[in-house]
Amino acid sequence: xxxxxxxxxxxxxxxxxxxxxxxxxxxxxxxxxxxxxxxxxxxxxxxxxxxxxxxxxxxxxxxxxxxxxxxxxxxxxxxxxxxxxxxxxxxxxxxxxxxxxxxxxxxxxxxxxxxxxxxxxxxxxxxxxxxxxxxxxxxxxxxxxxxxxxxxxxxxxxxxxxxxxxxxxxxxxxxxxxxxxxxxxxxxxxxxxxxxxxxxxxxxxxxxxxxxxxxxxxxxxxxxxxxxxxxxxxxxxxxxxxxxxxxxxxxxxxxxxxxxxxxxxxxxxxxxxxxxxxxxxxxxxxxxxxxxxxxxxxxxxxxxxxxxxxxxxxxxxxxxxxxxxxxxxxxxxxxxxxxxxxxxxxxxxxxxxxxxxxxxxxxxxxxxxxxxxxxxxxxxxxxxxxxxxxxxxxxxxxxxxxxxxxxxxxxxxxxxxxxxxxxxxxxxxxxxxxxxxxxxxxxxxxxxxxxxxxxxxxxxxxxxxxxxxxxxxxxxxxxxxxxxxxxxxxxxxxxxxxxxxxxxxxxxxxxxxxxxxxxxxxxxxxxxxxxxxxxxxxxxxxxxxxxxxxxxxxxxxxxxx
Amino acid sequence: xxxxxxxxxxxxxxxxxxxxxxxxxxxxxxxxxxxxxxxxxxxxxxxxxxxxxxxxxxxxxxxxxxxxxxxxxxxxxxxxxxxxxxxxxxxxxxxxxxxxxxxxxxxxxx
Numbered sequence: 001x002x003x004x005x006x007x008x009x010x011x012x013x014x015x016x017x018x019x020x021x022x023x024x025x026x027x028x029x030x031x032x033x034x035x036x037x038x039x040x041x042x043x044x045x046x047x048x049x050x051x052x053x054x055x056x057x058x059x060x061x062x063x064x065x066x067x068x069x070x071x072x073x074x075x076x077x078x079x080x081x082x083x084x085x086x087x088x089x090x091x092x093x094x095x096x097x098x099x100x101x102x103x104x105x106x107x108x109x110x111x112x113x114x115x116x117x118x119x120x121x122x123x124x125x126x127x128x129x130x131x132x133x134x135x136x137x138x139x140x141x142x143x144x145x146x147x148x149x150x151x152x153x154x155x156x157x158x159x160x161x162x163x164x165x166x167x168x169x170x171x172x173x174x175x176x177x178x179x180x181x182x183x184x185x186x187x188x189x190x191x192x193x194x195x196x197x198x199x200x201x202x203x204x205x206x207x208x209x210x211x212x213x214x215x216x217x218x219x220x221x222x223x224x225x226x227x228x229x230x231x232x233x234x235x236x237x238x239x240x241x242x243x244x245x246x247x248x249x250x251x252x253x254x255x256x257x258x259x260x261x262x263x264x265x266x267x268x269x270x271x272x273x274x275x276x277x278x279x280x281x282x283x284x285x286x287x288x289x290x291x292x293x294x295x296x297x298x299x300x301x302x303x304x305x306x307x308x309x310x311x312x313x314x315x316x317x318x319x320x321x322x323x324x325x326x327x328x329x330x331x332x333x334x335x336x337x338x339x340x341x342x343x344x345x346x347x348x349x350x351x352x353x354x355x356x357x358x359x360x361x362x363x364x365x366x367x368x369x370x371x372x373x374x375x376x377x378x379x380x381x382x383x384x385x386x387x388x389x390x391x392x393x394x395x396x397x398x399x400x401x402x403x404x405x406x407x408x409x410x411x412x413x414x415x416x417x418x419x420x421x422x423x424x425x426x427x428x429x430x431x432x433x434x435x436x437x438x439x440x441x442x443x444x445x446x447x448x449x450x451x452x453x454x455x456x457x458x459x460x461x462x463x464x465x466x467x468x469x470x471x472x473x474x475x476x477x478x479x480x481x482x483x484x485x486x487x488x489x490x491x492x493x494x495x496x497x498x499x500x501x502x503x504x505x506x507x508x509x510x511x512x513x514x515x516x517x518x519x520x521x522x523x524x525x526x527x528x529x530x531x532x533x534x535x536x537x538x539x540x541x542x543x544x545x546x547x548x549x550x551x552x553x554x555x556x557x558x559x560x561x
Numbered sequence: 562x563x564x565x566x567x568x569x570x571x572x573x574x575x576x577x578x579x580x581x582x583x584x585x586x587x588x589x590x591x592x593x594x595x596x597x598x599x600x601x602x603x604x605x606x607x608x609x610x611x612x613x614x615x616x617x618x619x620x621x622x623x624x625x626x627x628x629x630x631x632x633x634x635x636x637x638x639x640x641x642x643x644x645x646x647x648x649x650x651x652x653x654x655x656x657x658x659x660x661x662x663x664x665x666x667x668x669x670x671x
Contacts (some may be wrong), residue, residue: 381616381617381619381620428616449652449654451651452651465650465651468653469652469656469657470653470654473623474623474657
């Protein structure tokens with residue numbers, strides 16, 4: 001070779017290099033750069049086979065190639081690490097099979113990016129040292145462009161990811177506003193479903209809400225019965241973390257059969273309150289970490305909304321109960337006599353204290369003709385509004401029966417029949433009444449299963465216990481019997497309900513009949529109002545602030561003259 | 562409240578132990594329902610260890626009596642103690658229930 005030829009050849013090489021440099025550096029498109037690199041090599045070395053492999057996403061991937069079948073490419077060792085390029089037998093086997101006789105690493109100033117491999121030349125001659133140097137040179141030129149392109153691709157991917165995150169954040173923001181506004185369970189679960197479907201394109205889903213001791217399937221695309229069977233598995237109720245395909249398959253195989261691929265718990269303060277089950281996505285892509293994060297966030301919003309709704313209903317229910325109790329209290333208050341009549345022979349005082357739950361205590365003093373009065377005390381079983389309504393019925397029966405001027409035994413039997421006809425589900429009334437004659441101080445009474453009132457005469461106690469069965473359990477078959485007592489000055493009768501003798505203190509002890517009897521005996525000389533007040537004070541002191549479960553009603557009758 | 566059950570010669574003996582009130586009524590009611598479910602209604606309620614009957618408890622007794630009567634069966638109450646006997650007396654239950662002082666006597670009623 002003459003020096004002139006040599007100069008010419010170097011000049012050509014230099015021109016080619018400059019041209020190559022200009023082309024590859026003018027573009028940030030990786031494919032363009034790699035194709036140019038390969039084609040330049042093919043042109044220079046007269047070969048028709050070759051490929052460029054680069055490390056991307058942690059894998060060695062063939063990014064550009066000529067002359068390989070897709071089958072042949074399949075055998076490429078993707079797990080190859082940059083530092084293994086020189087030593088890997090897998091790679092050398094692949095190169096041998098692909099008839100690549102030379103390869104060169106592509107490195108930037110910081111790292112090994114990958115390598116280029118080239119097939120044999122048409123001339124069948126090996127690559128000369130000079131050719132190898134030329135290859136190194138153009139690789140050096142291309143490596144910067146390759147690294148830049150890789151960066152760009154990574155940036156693009158990151159941007160896509162960021163865009164998706166921004167989208168999801170803004171949809172979370174929108175969802176949080178919506179979840180805050182709706183209070184119906186069905187709408188909450190629908191919103192949850194739509195947000196899942198919109199983001200993940202799946203046609204299989206279920207949403208389950210755990211309530212106290214039970215669970216509710218809010219939404220499902222598969223048979224509720226089948227899903228209910230699976231929900232019997234207690235492990236499903238204590239899921240703390242997301243469960244993916246493989247774990248579903250091993251732990252909840254039947255759910256995997258139903259094609260569920262993801263289970264996300266809905267938690268409040270680390271307590272699992274529900275689960276979201278999602279199936280395969282239509283585009284066959286697996287759920288990635290950011291998908292799960294999104295589902296988790298939406299789930300949290302939904303479950304808070306569901307819990308709020310539940311707490312709200314509970315508060316409403318509580319308010320409704322309280323209103324009902326107020327109503328019961330009102331009915332009861334209106335049924336009790338406001339002011340008692342004035343008597344010639346008697347001094348009468350009465351009071352009734354409602355318990356918190358409002359029981360069914362009732363008392364009344366009904367005028368029945370000239371100088372005749374019925375004094376009544378009763379305890380309706382049950383509490384609240386139902387007891388108050390039965391009590392109102394009783395009062396109506398009493399008022400109409402009194403007008404008929406029947407004998408007290410017959411009147412009692414008639415009231416029992418009316419009460420029995422008008423009560424269901426085992427409600428009943430304990431009832432006592434007596435007719436007082438304000439002229440003669442005669443007393444006639446019937447006791448229908450009520451705590452016997454006590455009569456204190458000359459320090460002795462006797463019980464007014466003649467009568468018959470309580471009201472409401474059966475129609476009168478055995479006639480009620482009555483008893484008559486001619487009262488005399490200073491006799492005291494105390495009528496009461498079991499709320500008095502069964503009043504409880506903090507140790508759950510009962511106030512007891514004995515205590516009441518002793519107290520009345522000691523205070524028998526006092527006025528009826530004073531005796532009543534003493535009993536009341538004594539019970540209050542005994543109870544020592546313990547809330548009472550039953551109403552407390554007391555009537556004290558004292559014979560004045 | 563402990564509710565026990567013994568069957569002797571076709572007679573079902575329900576033993577009640579403790580207080581029969583609003584908190585225990587369901588257990589007793591359920592037991593009686595279960596015993597009546599086979600159509601035979603010869604029942605003795607043994608109250609030897611029953612310490613108290615509240616109004617809710619009274620309801621259980623009356624409902625048992627009604628159930629048994631509706632299928633032509635028979636209900637006998639045995640071994641009431643002083644407290645529970647007093648409750649039966651005050652409420653007039655003594656006039657509608659078949660009450661005996663011993664289990665042997667109760668079984669003889671059938």
